[in-house]
Amino acid sequence: xxxxxxxxxxxxxxxxxxxxxxxxxxxxxxxxxxxxxxxxxxxxxxxxxxxxxxxxxxxxxxxxxxxxxxxxxxxxxxxxxxxxxxxxxxxxxxxxxxxxxxxxxxxxxxxxxxxxxxxxxxxxxxxxxxxxxxxxxxxxxxxxxxxxxxxxxxxxxxxxxxxxxxxxxxxxxxxxxxxxxxxxxxxxxxxxxxxxxxxxxxxxxxxxxxxxxxxxxxxxxxxxxxxxxxxxxxxxxxxxxxxxxxxxxxxxxxxxxxxxxxxxxxxxxxxxxxxxxxxxxxxxxxxxxxxxx
Numbered sequence: 495x496x497x498x499x500x501x502x503x504x505x506x507x508x509x510x511x512x513x514x515x516x517x518x519x520x521x522x523x524x525x526x527x528x529x530x531x532x533x534x535x536x537x538x539x540x541x542x543x544x545x546x547x548x549x550x551x552x553x554x555x556x557x558x559x560x561x562x563x564x565x566x567x568x569x570x571x572x573x574x575x576x577x578x579x580x581x582x583x584x585x586x587x588x589x590x591x592x593x594x595x596x597x598x599x600x601x602x603x604x605x606x607x608x609x610x611x612x613x614x615x616x617x618x619x620x621x622x623x624x625x626x627x628x629x630x631x632x633x634x635x636x637x638x639x640x641x642x643x644x645x646x647x648x649x650x651x652x653x654x655x656x657x658x659x660x661x662x663x664x665x666x667x668x669x670x671x672x673x674x675x676x677x678x679x680x681x682x683x684x685x686x687x688x689x690x691x692x693x694x695x696x697x698x699x700x701x702x703x704x705x706x707x708x709x710x711x712x713x714x715x716x717x718x719x720x721x722x723x724x725x726x727x728x729x730x731x732x733x734x735x736x737x738x739x740x741x742x743x744x745x746x747x748x749x750x751x752x753x754x755x756x757x758x759x760x761x762x763x764x765x766x767x768x769x770x771x772x773x774x775x776x777x778x779x780x781x782x783x784x785x786x787x
Contacts, residue, residue, distance in 0.1 A: 520544050521710065522567060522597070522678055526576035529566045536562045537734040539576070549704050549711045551721040554731035555755050560714045561602055561682050563731070567712065568599040568680050580678075594622035598676040602683055604667050606655045612666050613651035616641055619673030641673035644699055646692075660687035668696060672703075679703070681713045685720070693717070697724045722746050723769045730754050746770035 523543040530536045536559045544550055544567075552560045565571035567578055569585045578585045585593060598619075606615050619641065620634040642648040645665040655663060664687045671679060684700070685693040701724055703709040715721040721728060722742040730738040730745060732754050738745050747770075751757045757774060764771040 521546055521581050522579070522712075524563075524567060524573075524576060524578045527563075527566060527573055527578065528575035529562055529571050529573050531562075535574070535734070537566070540735060542567075542729065542736060544710065544712055545727055546710050547704065547708045548726040549700060549713065549724060550727045550729065551713045551715050551725040552729045552731060553715060553718060553721050558731040559734040560731055562734075564599070564680050564682050564712065564714055565601070568597060569593050570599065570601070591622050594674065594676075596676055597678040597680065598671045598674040600667055600671045600679075600681045600684055602686070606663075608656070610655050611652055612647055612655060612658070612669075613638065613642070615655055615666060616647075616651075616669045616673050619670040619675075622674060637673050637675050641669040644672060645669040646695070661689065661692060664688055665692065665696070677708075678710045679712070681711065683714055683716065685715065685717065693720065700724065718746070718751075718772050719764075722771070723764065723767055742770050746772065 520543045523541075525541050527540040527542070528535060528538045540563070542563070552563060554560050562571065566573055567585075569578070569588075569590070572586055580588065580593065580596065617630065617634070617638050620630065620637060623634065624630075639648070642651055645668050647662070647665050647669050650658065650662070655666065658666065664684070668681075668684055671681070679700075681700070684696055688696060697720060700711055700713070704711055704726075713721075713725075725742055728739065728742055728745045729736050730750065737754060738750055746761055748759050748761050751759045751761070751772065759775055760773040761770050762773065763769075
């Protein structure tokens with residue numbers, strides 16, 4: 495790798511670090527983070543710095559702590575030790591409404607109150623910007639309309655949430671997050687329930703939010719090829735720790751996928767976008783000699 499050092503953790507997984515380069519600017523970071531549920535510790539002594547105005551994706555096998563990390567970064571899960579910093583302040587000491595004006599979260603499997611229409615749910619994304627006695631302003635209405643249009647949900651704005659398919663609901667929840675109009679977006683599996691065409695549409699939207707509006711986006715994705723295609727940086731987690739980080743080209747290798755995921759694979763350049771493209775393998779589909787070259 496050019497101008498970079500590679501360090502190995504105890505299991506031999508590479509973490510990319512640029513030699514002599516200053517740490518990238520970050521409005522969101524965690525130091526010495528320890529979080530868990532009941533008597534179970536999921537993440538212990540973890541440091542992470544989220545680059546500003548970039549798309550960062552957290553990947554890793556099931557149960558490695560990806561969603562737990564996102565919950566901690568969003569103030570949804572208080573740490574047992576360590577600190578999450580938002581704009582250099584301890585996020586857990588900040589007022590919830592202040593955080594909600596800066597950072598938006600799409601959690602896993604959100605649940606809407608019964609009886610709400612799509613438009614009513616998306617409008618709740620404007621609550622951090624309103625006082626309790628204040629009615630919706632033209633700015634609020636414009637933000638909701640824009641969010642509905644961006645997620646292709648405007649046509650069923652008057653329909654009940656309960657009447658939607660899983661994929662339609664997911665797009666509505668993304669619309670709510672967009673209506674919040676925050677500088678930082680944390681998206682936990684934004685493509686859940688979506689077919690491939692809608693997944694690409696949503697990730698194209700995420701890309702536009704970064705390139706056209708300078709948003710900082712942190713995602714959890716299971717689709718490694720989509721993660722490699724749409725991300726500026728990747729953090730790979732295993733057993734509650736970050737075991738590799740860097741650009742997709744630096745991180746995605748056959749060796750890492752075997753170490754972190756237990757996945758036999760061949761990694762090649764995407765012929766259209768140039769990003770790493772993963773071809774999963776199995777014992778019944780060994781690598782052909784020409785593919786090893």
